[in-house]
Amino acid sequence: MAEAVRLCRTQFVAAYPITPQxxxxxxxxxxxxxxxxxxxxxxxxxxxxxMAACLSASLTGVRAFTATSSQGIALMHEMLHFASGCxxxxxxxxxxxxxxxxxxxxSDQTDSLAQRDTGWMQIYCEDNQEALDSVIQAFRIAExxxxxxxxxxxxxxxxxxMEPVDVPDQGLVxxxxxxxxxxxxxxxxxxxxxxxxxxxxxxxxxxxxxxQAMEYALDAIEESDQEFGKTxxxxxxxxxxxxxxxxxxxxxxxxxxxxxxxxALARMRxxxxxxxxxxxxxxxxxxxxxLRALLDGASRIAVIxxxxxxxxxxxxxxxxxxxxxxxPGEHHIQGYLAGIGGTDVNPELIERIVLDALERxxxxxxxxxxxxxx
Amino acid sequence: xxxxxxTRPKEILRSGxxxxxxxGIALGMRMVLRALGNRxxxxxxxxxxxxxxxxxxxxxxxxxxxxxxxxxxxxxxxxISRALALQGKEDIPVLAFAxxxxxxxxxxxxxxxxxxxxxxxxxxxxxxxxxxxxxxQVSSATPQFTWTGTxxxxxxxxxxxxxxxxxxxxxxxxxTASIAFPEDLTRKILKAKEMRGxxxxxxxxxxxxxxxxxxxxxxxxxxxSVETKVFPLYEVEDGLKYTINHQPGDLPVxxxxxxxxxxxxxxxxxxxxxxxxxxRNWQELVMRAARNPKN
Numbered sequence: 001m002a003e004a005v006r007l008c009r010t011q012f013v014a015a016y017p018i019t020p021q022x023x024x025x026x027x028x029x030x031x032x033x034x035x036x037x038x039x040x041x042x043x044x045x046x047x048x049x050x051m052a053a054c055l056s057a058s059l060t061g062v063r064a065f066t067a068t069s070s071q072g073i074a075l076m077h078e079m080l081h082f083a084s085g086c087x088x089x090x091x092x093x094x095x096x097x098x099x100x101x102x103x104x105x106x107s108d109q110t111d112s113l114a115q116r117d118t119g120w121m122q123i124y125c126e127d128n129q130e131a132l133d134s135v136i137q138a139f140r141i142a143e144x145x146x147x148x149x150x151x152x153x154x155x156x157x158x159x160x161x162m163e164p165v166d167v168p169d170q171g172l173v174x175x176x177x178x179x180x181x182x183x184x185x186x187x188x189x190x191x192x193x194x195x196x197x198x199x200x201x202x203x204x205x206x207x208x209x210x211x212q213a214m215e216y217a218l219d220a221i222e223e224s225d226q227e228f229g230k231t232x233x234x235x236x237x238x239x240x241x242x243x244x245x246x247x248x249x250x251x252x253x254x255x256x257x258x259x260x261x262x263x264a265l266a267r268m269r270x271x272x273x274x275x276x277x278x279x280x281x282x283x284x285x286x287x288x289x290x291l292r293a294l295l296d297g298a299s300r301i302a303v304i305x306x307x308x309x310x311x312x313x314x315x316x317x318x319x320x321x322x323x324x325x326x327x328p329g330e331h332h333i334q335g336y337l338a339g340i341g342g343t344d345v346n347p348e349l350i351e352r353i354v355l356d357a358l359e360r361x362x363x364x365x366x367x368x369x370x371x372x373x374x
Numbered sequence: 375x376x377x378x379x380x381t382r383p384k385e386i387l388r389s390g391x392x393x394x395x396x397x398g399i400a401l402g403m404r405m406v407l408r409a410l411g412n413r414x415x416x417x418x419x420x421x422x423x424x425x426x427x428x429x430x431x432x433x434x435x436x437x438x439x440x441x442x443x444x445x446x447x448x449x450x451x452x453x454i455s456r457a458l459a460l461q462g463k464e465d466i467p468v469l470a471f472a473x474x475x476x477x478x479x480x481x482x483x484x485x486x487x488x489x490x491x492x493x494x495x496x497x498x499x500x501x502x503x504x505x506x507x508x509x510x511q512v513s514s515a516t517p518q519f520t521w522t523g524t525x526x527x528x529x530x531x532x533x534x535x536x537x538x539x540x541x542x543x544x545x546x547x548x549x550t551a552s553i554a555f556p557e558d559l560t561r562k563i564l565k566a567k568e569m570r571g572x573x574x575x576x577x578x579x580x581x582x583x584x585x586x587x588x589x590x591x592x593x594x595x596x597x598x599s600v601e602t603k604v605f606p607l608y609e610v611e612d613g614l615k616y617t618i619n620h621q622p623g624d625l626p627v628x629x630x631x632x633x634x635x636x637x638x639x640x641x642x643x644x645x646x647x648x649x650x651x652x653x654r655n656w657q658e659l660v661m662r663a664a665r666n667p668k669n
Contacts, residue, residue: 011460014453040456044449045487052446052484053453056417059440060457082443186415186438186454188466195441196430 001067001093001153002027004135006037007173010091011062011180014042014050018072019105020155021095025067039063047072051079051090055148058088059194061184063139066090069155070097070111077115080148084119084210086195089142089149089182091135092120096255096306097155098341106342107154109255109307113283113315119210121149121217122283124255128165130281131158133234136168140177140224145217147210152283154306155342157256168232176231214285221282238287240279241294243269247276249357250295252303254280254316257338257345261304264347268354275354280316288323295320296327302357304350304370306339313337313367334360335367343372384436386412391434393426396589398580398596399500400426401553403435403471406498406577409563412436414467415454419447419481421473422507422581423500445480447472448488451495459494467496467567474501474515478534489543492571496563499536499574502581510584518651519644521636522584528639532651537610540574544613548574550605554597558607558619578605586635598630603656608663616662627652 001024005013013032015025031037044050047068054064068076073094083090094112098104112122123138125131131153138149153159185194198206221238229235242262244250253261258279265275278294280287295301305314312318317335324331336353339345349370356368386407393400399422407416416439418424424441428434442450451470458466472481477499488495504522505511511524515536519528540548546569551559559577566573578599580592587595599605601623608618627649631637640648 012453012457014449040460042449042452042456042491045483045490049446049449049484049487052442052449053456056440056442056450056453057457057460060454060461062457062460064453064457078443079446184461186440186458188413188415188438191412191433191436191438193427193430193433193439193441196428196433197424197441198430202430 001131001135002031003167004132005065006031007168007170008063008136008139008177009038009174009179010065011039012042012054012057012064013037013039013066014044014053014057014064015066016044016047016050016068016072018047018069020097020159021067021069021072021093023159024093047076048079051076051083054090055079055083055086055088058083058090058182059086059185061180061182063180064090065092067093067095069095070099073111073115074099077118080115080118080120083148087146087213089146091138091142092148092150093135094150094152095155095159096152104341105155107157107306107339108341109152109154109305112150112152113307115150116284116315119147120284121145121147122152123149124152124281124283125158126255126258126279128158128161128163129234130236132165132167133228133232133236136173136177137224137228141217141220143180143182144220144224145213146182147213147217152255154256172231176227217285218287236281238282238290239294240281242277243274244276244278244294244298246274247298248274249300249302249354250276250278250298251350251354252278252280252301252316252320254305257304257306260345260347261350264350264354267347268351273354283316283319286319286323291320291323292327295324296329299330299332300357301331301333302336302353303333304336304338304353306345308337308340308367317367332363334363336370337367338370348373383408384412386410386436388434388436390432391426392428393422394582396582396592397422397426398553398592399423399502401592402500402577402579405553405556405559406469406563407435407437409560410467410469410567414469415440415458417442417447417451417454417468417470419472419476420444420507421476421500422502423471423473425507444476446484447476447481448485448493448495448497451497452488452491452493455494468494469496469498471498471500473507474499474503475505475513477501478515478536479513486543489540489545489572489574492545494570496566496573497575499576500579501576502579502584503533504581504584506581506584518648519637519640521639537576541610541613543572545574546571547609547611549609550576550607552578552596552600552605552607554593554600555607555620562609584636586638587633591633595630595633598625598633601625602627602630603652604630606656606659608659615666615668616659617666617668618659618663
């Protein structure tokens, strides 16, 4: 993560420590101390101030980054709205961690998903390579769309997991991500007022422009991903589909559960089961068209996820249902909660979900809770 | 001396701003901004200050302004200041205006953080001793026994000593200033402009409606606040070197209190308590100033 931030020649970093984000913060500080960061670091007294400083630095025209997690992103909430409202292309790494209460330190996506309506783009990463690559993409996307972008990685499964990663060449990164060229809002020779008080109709029109920017972001993310593929040989897409055509069941996953599902499904396919896999990578803007292209024809869908909107179900499941509701297909969509609180989701658990989903006559409106085998 | 030029130069805060007639904050902003000049960036946060700056598409001040969120005047200004430095524009000062709510209360944490890091900003607290923009509610800058909408029987707490808090951060410069002493205020802004690091101003700014005073009273009341020692004029360098800038008269606090409707309910006993508090604070200030080797 930190390596990506350095490769992007990030000029301004403001952060506050929180487990499990701290290795990113420490690494960047280490590089700053030996003059290898190439930018300015602000060690703020809170995440709220970190985002305040990031967005104002961004509005001044520099490339700004922060990283946080859990309580930190919850405290930032107000400033997240502010960053998107100001159209400040800040990039943030959010390490998914459980929100208190009770206190815990494990992976759970509810912290970032609770920021759904703040106007930030959100990219969920499956592994370390994707996390690194997504930061590089995120700056390019954010600076093109002029909306902030969150790169989301799971506590421990990515944040503290060691695996080999291809670190791109600085020259290629510079080619993919040229020096920052975003509006400089505080020009003393052409003074203006940023973030004024507006009327009802003006407010509505600002919001409409925000929505248009999000729609445009879908194209910008695709374009950025294509260019990234050409430059670095790796692509991720808004969503990814695997063996979806003609499948008896399509599993929909996000983040690290996806890699585990790949292992489980490979085993099950060997046994003759026809199971597809769809990974949702981008959550905001929600890739409705891309999902419909993959899933309009899928009759049986199981969504597995590590988050919960209390009183409803897993958040990706709700979003997926609403994305498909205007399509022609008739779907049997079952939500499964797996890995809540950072509990282990192993291939066997995913196999159990597949079997359950295949046998289930009617989907339940609420989620099915999956727990470790007893 | 540039004094004449700086007391009567081009106005940065234009007429047509949205302050109430006779507003103490508008006067203070006008003085601060014209001393600062138009080659600066200014942050405002929710408060009367932001209202005065004008609704879209109007802007009352001839400087780039950013209406940031309530509790983050300091880190917002610091982010801009750092970014300007990255662009090689260290010479552009960044000034943040916040009210007493945004400084003494909700913004204290972020202000403390910025002061601790000695961010290169000028922070100006326009203190009207309450949440006046939302309609006169108590803040921790509201003096004891003061009437507000949320202390109908009088405030039970004493006013928070923000200057002591800021001095405790050992920032390069902290000063009180008054709209009744424009030369002193201007000199201090010019002095601060020449310094680097966190510079803090505390400016008492009467609110016509909240203080229950007439539209022609803001300057008079402020002058009384200085002469009764309720709001002495002084500066603190490096958190330790105190200098009293104006030797106040010997007026009793009553002279300051009696002209304000918000103190109409005061009994002689309560006035005596206020007088004792003012005397004690003044003695403390005199002692601190006496320890300054420069004096």
